[in-house]
Amino acid sequence: MTAQGVNGSxxxxxxxxxxxxxxxxxxxLLGKALMRGGLHVFGSIDYPxxxxxxxxxxxxxxxDEEVHSxxxxxxxxxxxxxxxxxxxxxxxxxxxxxVYDEGVKISSEELGRDDVRLLPFPLTxxxxxxxxxxxxxxTVALGAGLGLVGxxxxxxxxxxxxxxxxRDTIIEMNHTAxxxxxxxxxxxxxxxxxxxxxxxxxxxxxxxxTGNEAVxxxxxxxxxxxxxAYPMTxxxxxxxxxxxxxxxTGMTVxxxxxxxxxxxxxxxxxxxxxxxxxxxxxxxFCLMTEALSLAAMxxxxxxLMLGQRPGPSTGLATYTSQGDLLFAxxxxxxxxxxxxxxxxxxxxxxHLTVEAFNLAxxxxxxxxxxxxxxxxxxxxxxxxxxxxxxxxxxxxxxxDEWGGEEGYKRYSITESGVSPRILPGxxxxxxxxxxxxxxxxxxxxxxxxxxxxxxxxRMRKGSSLRAExxxxxxxxxxxxxxxxxxxxxxxxxxxxxLEAIKALERDGMKARFVQVVYIEPFPTEAFKAALGSGxxxxxxxxxxxxxxxxxxxxxxxxxxxxxxxxxxxxxxTPGEIAARAMEVL
Amino acid sequence: MVELSELGTPVENTWCPGCxxxxxxxxxxxxxxxxxxxxxxxxxxxxxxxxxxxTDYVNVNALHTIHGRVLPTxxxxxxxxxxxxxxxxxxxxxxxxxxxxxxxxxxRRNVDITYVVHDNLVYGLTTGQTSPTSKRGYVSKTxxxxxxxxxxxxxxxxxxxxxxxVARGFAGEPHHLRxxxxxxxxxxxxxxxxxxxxxxxxxxxxxxxxxxxxxxxLEEEGHDPGSFDEAYMRAREWGDxxxxxxxxxxxxxxxxxxxxxxxxxxxxxxxxxxxxxxxLLKEFK
Ligand SMILES: Cc1ncc(C[n+]2csc(CCOP(=O)(O)OP(=O)(O)O)c2C)c(N)n1
Ligand code: SF4
Ligand SMILES: [Mg+2]
Numbered sequence: 001m002t003a004q005g006v007n008g009s010x011x012x013x014x015x016x017x018x019x020x021x022x023x024x025x026x027x028x029l030l031g032k033a034l035m036r037g038g039l040h041v042f043g044s045i046d047y048p049x050x051x052x053x054x055x056x057x058x059x060x061x062x063x064d065e066e067v068h069s070x071x072x073x074x075x076x077x078x079x080x081x082x083x084x085x086x087x088x089x090x091x092x093x094x095x096x097x098x099v100y101d102e103g104v105k106i107s108s109e110e111l112g113r114d115d116v117r118l119l120p121f122p123l124t125x126x127x128x129x130x131x132x133x134x135x136x137x138x139t140v141a142l143g144a145g146l147g148l149v150g151x152x153x154x155x156x157x158x159x160x161x162x163x164x165x166x167r168d169t170i171i172e173m174n175h176t177a178x179x180x181x182x183x184x185x186x187x188x189x190x191x192x193x194x195x196x197x198x199x200x201x202x203x204x205x206x207x208x209x210t211g212n213e214a215v216x217x218x219x220x221x222x223x224x225x226x227x228x229a230y231p232m233t234x235x236x237x238x239x240x241x242x243x244x245x246x247x248x249t250g251m252t253v254x255x256x257x258x259x260x261x262x263x264x265x266x267x268x269x270x271x272x273x274x275x276x277x278x279x280x281x282x283x284x285f286c287l288m289t290e291a292l293s294l295a296a297m298x299x300x301x302x303x304l305m306l307g308q309r310p311g312p313s314t315g316l317a318t319y320t321s322q323g324d325l326l327f328a329x330x331x332x333x334x335x336x337x338x339x340x341x342x343x344x345x346x347x348x349x350x351h352l353t354v355e356a357f358n359l360a361x362x363x364x365x366x367x368x369x370x371x372x373x374x375x376x377x378x379x380x381x382x383x384x385x386x387x388x389x390x391x392x393x394x395x396x397x398x399x400d401e402w403g404g405e406e407g408y409k410r411y412s413i414t415e416s417g418v419s420p421r422i423l424p425g426x427x428x429x430x431x432x433x434x435x436x437x438x439x440x441x442x443x444x445x446x447x448x449x450x451x452x453x454x455x456x457x458r459m460r461k462g463s464s465l466r467a468e469x470x471x472x473x474x475x476x477x478x479x480x481x482x483x484x485x486x487x488x489x490x491x492x493x494x495x496x497x498l499e500a501i502k503a504l505e506r507d508g509m510k511a512r513f514v515q516v517v518y519i520e521p522f523p524t525e526a527f528k529a530a531l532g533s534g535x536x537x538x539x540x541x542x543x544x545x546x547x548x549x550x551x552x553x554x555x556x557x558x559x560x561x562x563x564x565x566x567x568x569x570x571x572x573t574p575g576e577i578a579a580r581a582m583e584v585l
Numbered sequence: 586m587v588e589l590s591e592l593g594t595p596v597e598n599t600w601c602p603g604c605x606x607x608x609x610x611x612x613x614x615x616x617x618x619x620x621x622x623x624x625x626x627x628x629x630x631x632x633x634x635x636x637x638x639x640t641d642y643v644n645v646n647a648l649h650t651i652h653g654r655v656l657p658t659x660x661x662x663x664x665x666x667x668x669x670x671x672x673x674x675x676x677x678x679x680x681x682x683x684x685x686x687x688x689x690x691x692x693r694r695n696v697d698i699t700y701v702v703h704d705n706l707v708y709g710l711t712t713g714q715t716s717p718t719s720k721r722g723y724v725s726k727t728x729x730x731x732x733x734x735x736x737x738x739x740x741x742x743x744x745x746x747x748x749x750x751v752a753r754g755f756a757g758e759p760h761h762l763r764x765x766x767x768x769x770x771x772x773x774x775x776x777x778x779x780x781x782x783x784x785x786x787x788x789x790x791x792x793x794x795x796x797x798x799x800x801x802x803l804e805e806e807g808h809d810p811g812s813f814d815e816a817y818m819r820a821r822e823w824g825d826x827x828x829x830x831x832x833x834x835x836x837x838x839x840x841x842x843x844x845x846x847x848x849x850x851x852x853x854x855x856x857x858x859x860x861x862x863x864x865l866l867k868e869f870k
Contacts, residue, residue, distance in 0.1 A: 036870075207869035221862045225852050226665055249860045250846040252664050257690040261657040264650065268630070268661020271648050272669070273853040276661070294651050384870070387862035398854075423853050424628050424646035424662075425669055432640065434649040435633075443596050444641050444649070 003039055003063050004196040005075045006095040011195055012071050013145060014088055015138060016057035017080030019050055026138040027058030028208065028379045029163055030145075033156040034062050035208050035381040037199030042067040042495070044378035044571065049233070049317040055083055062197060067380070068345065069495035072575030075195050076148065078141040080123075082106065092116045097193050099144050119148070119189055126180045136177045143178035147185025149197040153178060205384045211376035212237035212279075214346040214385070215305055215369065218353025219277050220249050223391045224303070226269040226276035228254040228262040233317050234373040235279040235307035259284035263291035263304070270300040271433050273396065273423040275357055279305035282324050283314070289332040292366060296336035298433040299411070299419070299458070301360040301394075303353065308372040310569045319569030320373035322491055322542035326550065328368050329520045335455070337462030339367040339469075340520035344494030346380045348517070354389045355472065362394035362468075363461045364418055370519070372542065374571040375492035396421045402429035409440040413453060417460030466521040474523035475530040479512030485581045486531065487513045488560070489540040490548050492571060497540060499574035504581060511581055516548060522555040531558065536584050539563045540577060586621045589614055596641040605756035605782035605793075606635060606703060610642055612759045613672075613701070616766035617645070628669040630659040632684065634676035634710045635784075636703035653684025656691040659698045660840075666853040667841050670770060671698045678708045681717040681737050689746035695774035697839035701766070702739065702777070705784035706791045713787030723790065740820035740832060743777045744813065750776035751816065751833040755800050756783065757793050761829065768831060774839045781829070796827065803830030810834040 005011040013030070015023050024045040031041040043060040059070045073093045079085045079100040086106075089098065094115040100106070102120035111118065126140050127133075139160075146153055157175050164170045209217070216238045219227070229239045243253045256262040262278045269276040280288065285306050295302055306328055310321040328340050339359050343349040349371065356367035395418050402408055402422060408429035412419045419440075424431040432442030437454060439445050445454075479501050487497050497513040504511045514530045516523075531537070539549050539560035544567040546560070553559045562584040566572055592614045600606045617627060627645040631637040633652035640647035646669065650658040655673040663671045675684065680702045691700070707725065708714040714727040718739065722731040743751045750772040754762035762780065769776035781800070783793050808830065809815055816833035841847050849855055 032869075205870075207866055209869045213869070217862060217865060220860050220865065223859075225846070225855070226661070228661070245865060247845050248865065250849070250855070252844045252846050252852060254660075254664070256657065257686060260654065261660075261687055261690070264654040264657035265661035265664075267650070268648065268658040268663075269665035269852075270661075271658075272628075272662045272665035274665040276665070290651055291654065294654075298648070384866050385862070387866065423666070425625055425666055425851075425853070427623075427625050430624060430644055430646050432647045432649075434640065434647075435651055436649060442647070443594065444638070 002198040002200045006093045006194050010061055010063035010067065010071060011076070011149070011197055012059060012061045012074040013076045013078065014057055014059045014074045014091070015078040015080070015141065016055065016084030016088055017138065018052070019047060019054050019056045020052040021056070021080055021138055022135055023056050023058045023138060026142055027060050029159050030142050030156070031060050031379050031381065032208050033159045034151070034197065035206055036155050036159065037152060038202035038204065039063065039197065039200060040065060040067045041208060041381045042069055042378065044070055044374065047318050055087060057084065057088065064200065068498040069571065069574060071499065072573045076145055078145050080137050080141060086110060089113060089116065095194055097148065099141060099148070121181065121184060126177065126184070130173065130176050130180065132173055132177060136173060139174050139177040140181040143181025144185045147182035148189055148193045149195045151197045152199050153182045155199065206381050207384050208379050208381045209346050210237065210379055211343065211346050211349040211371055213241055214349035215279070215353050215371070215376065216241040217385065218350040219303070219357070220245070220251065221387055221389045222275065222354040222357035224275045224277050224357060225250060226252050226266065226274045227278065228256050228265040229278045229280065230256050230259045230262050230284060232281045232284045234309055234377045235281050235305060237377070238279040238305065259287040260291065263288040266302050267291055267295050267298065267300045270295070270302045271298065271424065273398070275361065277303040279307060281307050281309050282311050285324070285327070285331065293332035293334050294435050295366050296332065296334065296338070297435050299364040300433065301364050301366070303356045303360055303367045303369065305369040305371060307376050308370065310567065316569040318373070320492065320542060320571050321567065321569065322372055322493070322547070323567065325370060325519065325543070325547040328370050329551065336458055337363065337365055337465055338520060339365065339465070339518070340370055341367065341518050342370045342491040342516070343375065344491055344515055345375065347382050347385070349375065350385045352517070358390070358392045359465065361396065362392055362418070363465050364394070364421065365461060365465070370491065372492050394418065398423060399426060401427040404429070407441065410442045411438060411440045411454065411457070413440060413457055416464050417457045462521060469518050469521055470523055470526060472518065474518035475526040476515045476517060477512060477530045478515070480510050483510040483512040483535055485511045485536045485538060485585055487511060487538050487540055487577065487581065488531070489513065490516045490519065493540050493542060496572035496574050496577055500577035500581065503574050503578040509582070509585070519548070519551060522551060524555045527552065528556055537562065538581055538584050540572065542566050542572065587618060587624045589618050591624060592617065592644050594642055594644050598642060599638065600635060601786045603785040604635070605705065605784065608756040608759050609703060609762070609780055609782055610639060612762045613766055614643060616763045616770065619763070620767055620770060622670060626668065626670055628662055628671050630655050630662060630671065630673045632675040632679035634679050634708070636674055636676040636679070639674050653679050654687070655679065655684065656687035656700065660691060660696045663696060663698050664841060664844070664847070664852070666851040667697065667847060668851040668854065672770065673698055673700045675700065675702050676709065677702060677704045677706060677716045677718040681739055688742060692743055692746035692748035692775050694840040695749050695837050697774055697841055699769045699776045699778065702779045703782045704739065704779050705782045705788055707784050707788040709784050709787060738820065739779050741817070744817055744820055744833060748777050749774040749835045749837045752777065752831045753779045753781065753829050755781045755796050755829050757796060758800070758829065761802060765831065772834070774837055799825060799827040800829050801826055803828050803832065
């Protein structure tokens, strides 16, 4: 055992302070240092929508086994200010410890507990001593934390060297800060803390990424070469990452004037024959709906990531939600087939993005990847992605000259409903895409028969799409067949649900989790098969109206008596799922 | 090089007889012929309105988009395949009401497209409502007491947005308009051609007669399109005299030149050489 917490084999570390203290960055660097030692990590940031001054905290959970979400309690708090101590002391497990600055006075009444330990550190003193800026406080605290748990400090230093490569003074300053914090902990509190983290000695090929990064990497791997977006939390990091890698990937990335512009640009690029994508959150998706319908009518393949946050309207801009599922399934006017797919972790973010591109192009439709803040802004260690992915551009034929007997028909009627596509610019042909109902050539029509034929053609694509999705693991099942309770959910709920299964197991209960991955077209048969017939069922969703439940009912007639719905912007924790599961049993 | 006869389509034209769009359409086709372009290298993007029907009437690559979104869509087409000559067609409602949010951005970016606005100072297709370019006092079913909003001045808007080519034409002056189209299409960067296009069905004020009595050609009056100040003055002129011609022109690199990937040729034509995603993963290890 290389990870030993105060009450189990996982360790949770909370770093808290003010916005602007670089907590997410520090937390993820710590996560990387632990990952490099062969441990598994999951880290998430909680921050209000302000840049400076209010309370932020990052929680990192570390274990010998894969970690799918944070737990319900923490072992170690690295408090960069007093507020952090007071706000989070109740989350500490008995025996847990708090690292804080010795200059901060905390009375025992304020603390309100006598089963945890306060460990004062000269954080401010060390900053002064090394002449560092205030932001170095979190690095000193990281060093202190590492010293307390006895981890290999060199791994942390190597992560810092890589993160700030080329900026030697910054590296040196951070190394010193780490060492000072570490040294102080070893000298004053060695073995004072019942928490241990040691490198496992293994060197598996792992990465630590956010869902946003995984989606962006998936897009790159899938051959996406055009990305247009307008910044909106929590999806902005896709734009940031794709711009930062533009020279290496050859992608053309545009920060547009609005989401309206973004999706229309993507439609234009798609028409011209380039794999194209955008990402946004609910408000931006609202603005995109008209262009989504345009894409459907013109049969322009594209991928759109919807990173949910709580609404209506601006809602809680920096928190998580699963409130836009029905919106994604039904968004935009008119009837047309689409893909709605919901990755539950970073690995799925990568692979389902690739799949979303292939499906979009094979059926010349629009794929919507529904994610949420919890999955796209949290870090998770995971085996390095399998980057050799298949790119299937379907009926797109990139030729210099059109060889057809007659003129090119962009919307030729075919059995599958998919029409062969060529690039505008192909000699001997002109390509006409039309938002009006159209003939096979693309010319505008209002003829009743031609309309019916064209509507049927587009909708036929939906039938073959449904059949193909049935073969793509659209529903995943985790846990044992003979479970006492079946948990059902989608998206980021997966993480907490998988951890809840482990927790229930420790209490002698058997649970399983059914994850609906493809929401549209709904995989009716696969879902029924996965759900099985026996045992209690509990539907878990991050919304107020059980939206997946409504979809399941519509397609299968099955309804859920027991639900666990959360709509306060916070992610599910394993403990609350396990507790609700015990209730329904 | 395309022949005029190859540019037609079998679609029956449904514009009202006498509509200014006919002159604009014919002039555009002639400009393509005179520029010596191939049919296949031209892509047009049109908005929604009477003007938008143009995609049905010219046999080139075409994308008939939605109301007000010609500019972002055309930008996407151009960035994805800059080998194409991209020309957008919009209405005054399309371009200057619902879609005006895109104008300053396409202009300042200097996206290499031509933007032709069929400016009939009215909503044609939706049966004659007041448009953003309708003048104060204009009477229509949405402004029965006469419009109390001053009309927008598209040329001033374009100049204020750093457009690198700003021109106005008149559908009743086809030869002059053809030269404007040719210059605009040849211009590197964003080119606006606002075309005074009489709507014979709904706009009884801004008729052919109205314009014939008022338009004058800038080039005949020694206008210097290199002078922003002069362009601005001319742009504000609307009364007994209405200027047509190139108001402003400036050489500035086109938007696409900022994208490293596009140096290797049009994106759509780049062989999909695999990006080394494994290398990108190193950052996360
Ligand atoms: C989002 C949206 N709103 C409204 C309409 C209805 N509509 C179609 S054309 C048009 C205005 C047309 O005026 P203009 O752009 O000047 O084109 P014209 O018909 O004069 O050429 C409107 C309001 C629409 N198609 N889409
Ligand atoms: S309504 Fe006006 S703009 Fe439309 S076709 Fe008729 S004359 Fe032309
Ligand atoms: Mg009009």
